[in-house]
Amino acid sequence: MRVIVNAISANTGGIVTYTNNLIEFFATREIDVVVYVPRWFDISHFAGMPVSVQIVKTRFYGPWHRFLWEQFVWRRIIKNSGADLVFSSANYGVLFPPIPQMLLVQGEIYLNPIYRERVLPNLSWREQMSAILRRNLMLISARHSRTTIFPSEVAMNAALDYDANLSDNSIVNYLGVNPRFSELARRRQWREDGTIRLLYVSVYYPHKDPTTLANATLLLRAQGISVSTRITMEKSDFAAWDNASVELAYMSEPKFEECLTMGRIDHEALSNVLSDFDAFVFPSMAETFGFPMVEAMRAGVPLIVSDIPVHREICGDAAVFFELGNADDLANQIMALDRNAKRRSQLVKTGIQRAKTQFTWNNHIDGLTAEMRRICSPDRFKLLVNALHARSGGGVTYLNNMLPLLNEEDGLEVHVCLHEDQTEILPTNLSNIIYHFQCYRRGFWRVLFREQIDLPRLVRRLGLDATFSPANYGPFLAKNHVILIRNAVSVGFVERRPVKLAYWVLLYLATMFSLITCRRAIAVSSYAKKGIQSAFWSLLGERMVVVPHGVDRTYLSSNHNDDRDKFLLSVSDIYVQKNFIALIRAIANLRESIPDIRLKVAGSPVDTEYFAALKALITEQRLDEHVEFLGHVPVNELKNLYGRCRIFVFPSTVETFGNPLVEAMACGAPIASSNTAAMPEVLGDAAVYFDPNDLDNITEVLGELYNCPAARRDLTSKALERAKLYAWEETKNLTLQVIRDPEESLAGK
Numbered sequence: 001m002r003v004i005v006n007a008i009s010a011n012t013g014g015i016v017t018y019t020n021n022l023i024e025f026f027a028t029r030e031i032d033v034v035v036y037v038p039r040w041f042d043i044s045h046f047a048g049m050p051v052s053v054q055i056v057k058t059r060f061y062g063p064w065h066r067f068l069w070e071q072f073v074w075r076r077i078i079k080n081s082g083a084d085l086v087f088s089s090a091n092y093g094v095l096f097p098p099i100p101q102m103l104l105v106q107g108e109i110y111l112n113p114i115y116r117e118r119v120l121p122n123l124s125w126r127e128q129m130s131a132i133l134r135r136n137l138m139l140i141s142a143r144h145s146r147t148t149i150f151p152s153e154v155a156m157n158a159a160l161d162y163d164a165n166l167s168d169n170s171i172v173n174y175l176g177v178n179p180r181f182s183e184l185a186r187r188r189q190w191r192e193d194g195t196i197r198l199l200y201v202s203v204y205y206p207h208k209d210p211t212t213l214a215n216a217t218l219l220l221r222a223q224g225i226s227v228s229t230r231i232t233m234e235k236s237d238f239a240a241w242d243n244a245s246v247e248l249a250y251m252s253e254p255k256f257e258e259c260l261t262m263g264r265i266d267h268e269a270l271s272n273v274l275s276d277f278d279a280f281v282f283p284s285m286a287e288t289f290g291f292p293m294v295e296a297m298r299a300g301v302p303l304i305v306s307d308i309p310v311h312r313e314i315c316g317d318a319a320v321f322f323e324l325g326n327a328d329d330l331a332n333q334i335m336a337l338d339r340n341a342k343r344r345s346q347l348v349k350t351g352i353q354r355a356k357t358q359f360t361w362n363n364h365i366d367g368l369t370a371e372m373r374r375i376c377s378p379d380r381f382k383l384l385v386n387a388l389h390a391r392s393g394g395g396v397t398y399l400n401n402m403l404p405l406l407n408e409e410d411g412l413e414v415h416v417c418l419h420e421d422q423t424e425i426l427p428t429n430l431s432n433i434i435y436h437f438q439c440y441r442r443g444f445w446r447v448l449f450r451e452q453i454d455l456p457r458l459v460r461r462l463g464l465d466a467t468f469s470p471a472n473y474g475p476f477l478a479k480n481h482v483i484l485i486r487n488a489v490s491v492g493f494v495e496r497r498p499v500k501l502a503y504w505v506l507l508y509l510a511t512m513f514s515l516i517t518c519r520r521a522i523a524v525s526s527y528a529k530k531g532i533q534s535a536f537w538s539l540l541g542e543r544m545v546v547v548p549h550g551v552d553r554t555y556l557s558s559n560h561n562d563d564r565d566k567f568l569l570s571v572s573d574i575y576v577q578k579n580f581i582a583l584i585r586a587i588a589n590l591r592e593s594i595p596d597i598r599l600k601v602a603g604s605p606v607d608t609e610y611f612a613a614l615k616a617l618i619t620e621q622r623l624d625e626h627v628e629f630l631g632h633v634p635v636n637e638l639k640n641l642y643g644r645c646r647i648f649v650f651p652s653t654v655e656t657f658g659n660p661l662v663e664a665m666a667c668g669a670p671i672a673s674s675n676t677a678a679m680p681e682v683l684g685d686a687a688v689y690f691d692p693n694d695l696d697n698i699t700e701v702l703g704e705l706y707n708c709p710a711a712r713r714d715l716t717s718k719a720l721e722r723a724k725l726y727a728w729e730e731t732k733n734l735t736l737q738v739i740r741d742p743e744e745s746l747a748g749k
Contacts, residue, residue, distance in 0.1 A: 108155035151289035176361030201292035204237035215327035298355035318351035473510035527678035528656035550728030555666035569645035642667035
């Protein structure tokens with residue numbers, strides 16, 4: 001795929017930052033790219049990169065000149081380039097382009113209602129006419145583009161207010177922060193020299209409102225607070241605007257001499273300079289995105305920003321907001337932050353996390369390249385994976401194995417929707433996957449409600465072909481929705497606690513509605529399918545296809561030991577249905593004949609009340625030296641445990657599949673398992689079985705296997721052979737078959 005990029009407007013401010021990062025990150029992708037930049041653009045630091053950067057020597061005299069140049073000269077360059085697609089990176093494009101065109105709108109302020117109401121009336125008639133001209137050229141360019149990209153929802157909605165038809169080809173793709181703005185190695189302590197040091201990074205435009213910050217600085221000093229403010233505007237910036245001289249003259253008055261400094265900070269040095277300031281203030285009246293805010297956020301500097309919709313969207317809970325244009329309110333917010341160290345710490349933590357998840361250049365470039373491939377390869381199947389419910393256990397295991405495989409699938413465009421708090425447990429840096437982060441306070445009802453609204457809207461806006469929820473439930477109204485039945489609703493019959501029972505009732509209802517509204521459902525085992533047929537009538541169960549899980553290749557490469565340690569191993573997050581009380585009581589019985597018996601349990605204590613009951617039982621039975629809870633164990637350590645344990649024990653009473661079973665088989669562990677649910681289906685003859693509700697039977701089976709090396713060797717051999725039946729690659733292939741062609745997959749079930 002060959003792409004030609006129009007970046008000839010990269011003159012100053014955010015568009016220069018954008019173009020520099022665009023070139024740098026395009027160089028990491030396997031795309032043939034040539035970028036055209038203006039004659040004063042510094043291309044020296046791109047030498048040796050696999051991206052061609054060409055200088056346009058033409059000098060432009062306003063938007064009309066540039067627009068006409070693009071319609072004739074630039075059109076000819078495009079035709080002769082042999083490119084498959086043209087990407088115009090700033091507002092304007094070619095009318096009736098000779099090849100498909102993508103347009104990035106970075107100058108949405110000319111469409112912005114606040115700009116129209118509060119800024120434009122104060123400008124000269126020439127500036128007003130220029131704004132109208134730019135606005136219409138922008139809209140015309142968008143109408144002639146295959147895809148129009150906006151860096152925020154607010155910017156896109158402002159354009160749609162002018163032309164609702166643009167919704168058919170408009171998407172949001174947040175911009176990114178260069179990695180050099182990662183959390184500062186040395187962060188200044190708040191007022192460490194007795195002075196609050198404030199920074200505002202921007203070139204001057206009439207909507208940037210530096211005087212509000214200047215006035216707030218004076219107000220604070222009048223109250224005896226030492227404040228020093230730096231605004232990175234040059235006096236020459238003001239000269240380009242007819243009415244800006246008054247604003248410059250005001251900020252040049254002697255009363256600002258001791259507290260206000262103006263002057264540019266080189267962008268390359270900004271990441272280090274940020275550490276010299278206590279807070280970053282952004283009083284702008286209108287923005288399309290706000291690069292400097294996000295850079296400060298990523299660097300771990302507290303934000304104080306004007307309360308406008310785009311700032312709310314970009315900053316969320318990572319900023320303090322003040323009333324637009326109100327210097328008194330800005331001063332009050334700064335004083336409140338000065339008194340609240342906990343609030344400052346929370347802003348830093350939230351800001352870093354938000355910038356790391358939502359505003360990365362990898363995410364932005366991945367979004368661009370995915371859209372480019374979609375345009376150049378219109379037959380690509382576009383899939384949204386709803387990962388919102390993967391928090392622990394099997395759901396996380398499933399996505400950790402499936403997403404990398406989907407990332408490598410030819411002809412597939414994958415979008416993943418997840419919450420910002422899932423970045424540590426799921427892969428979020430896969431190059432061919434586009435991530436959509438949900439940013440709100442998590443809660444069962446809140447996630448359930450938001451996914452019903454946000455995901456169908458996302459699917460419609462991006463024109464996706466199908467939605468896949470690897471959970472019992474998902475967005476009821478999403479296009480071509482496929483669900484994965486992972487959790488057995490029969491757990492509700494095991495649970496006795498009212499609050500937990502209410503959860504399983506809700507899961508039952510959500511599963512039922514999802515089964516009714518989905519296009520197809522996947523069950524991870526025949527047991528899971530039969531359970532659904534029993535719980536929701538055979539009619540709903542007939543909509544299901546059985547696709548078992550696979551086993552991580554890491555476990556398949558394990559070295560298998562004949563000489564194993566003496567401990568027993570159980571792997572599972574801790575819930576009531578996992579039946580650990582019976583297993584611990586069996587260990588207490590076995591201690592009489594096997595004094596040195598030990599049980600290791602690997603898994604997170606998700607059900608804290610049940611975990612407390614287990615700890616109490618261990619104390620009661622004096623098993624502290626015999627039972628060890630390991631918590632969450634990384635894959636490599638877990639593989640080692642599987643390979644060393646004398647017996648792998650799986651006492652669960654309700655299970656639809658059981659990922660630890662195939663992991664243990666792949667490592668050759670001798671397995672003792674309960675004889676209920678999906679366990680016999682998954683394990684076959686590679687295990688000895690016990691009745692999970694019969695304590696004597698559990699004790700007897702474990703004792704016999706513990707003392708019989710021949711039986712353990714036989715089980716190891718059978719386990720290794722049976723593990724070959726399970727492969728994530730096959731799971732991926734069958735799953736995509738169901739999603740892409742559900743009728744055919746159902747016929748072959």
